[in-house]
Ligand SMILES: [Fe+2]
């Protein structure tokens with residue numbers, strides 16, 4: 001983790017007066033992703049409404065979203081790159097690649113739940129499940145796999161902060177689930193993926209997306225899936241109609 005990046009993000013979040021530990025963690029991660037990608041731009045906490053969005057193809061694919069809406073997507077690309085280097089399964093690599101997309105592009109609160117829901121029609125169930133529960137599991141160490149409570153949360157909130165009851169309940173449920181290691185693997189490749197100056201690309205993941213992501217022929221947003229509206233909203237979040 002880049003210490004200067006963390007301190008800068010922590011200062012912004014501290015000044016924002018956010019009360020709940022979970023909300024502060026969300027804001028911190030969000031801010032770190034923002035600083036990683038565009039340190040010279042104003043923080044995401046302020047309005048970005050003035051920035052023009054690029055026009056997307058009529059039938060957008062996941063790769064089009066990466067190019068036009070998620071780019072540079074450094075954090076998730078770093079996560080997926082680490083997962084690939086460590087020999088994780090293709091499904092886990094895909095989960096790492098997609099794990100924070102709702103944070104970057106749709107909503108901030110409960111990004112695991114939102115992201116999982118948005119992706120569920122298009123990815124293996126295991127992948128969306130893992131994305132949902134990484135949000136809760138990141139607060140809970142698991143020495144058996146070498147996952148420690150993230151250092152940045154200790155620095156940010158102090159060692160005595162407790163996650164909210166619904167987060168504890170979700171983590172407990174996930175810990176006893178057959179797909180626990182899928183969600184845990186996201187957290188293991190997550191906390192360490194806020195490095196600056198690391199070259200990453202979507203290219204190594206194109207084939208994995210092709211094999212595991214069900215790209216609708218109508219384009220994401222226009223396929224009448226239960227979450228198509230979320231993709232349409234990302235295409236043009238400022239539409240009033
Ligand atoms: Fe996350």
Ligand SMILES: [Fe+2]
Pocket residue numbers: 075099100190191
């Ligand atoms: Fe993340």
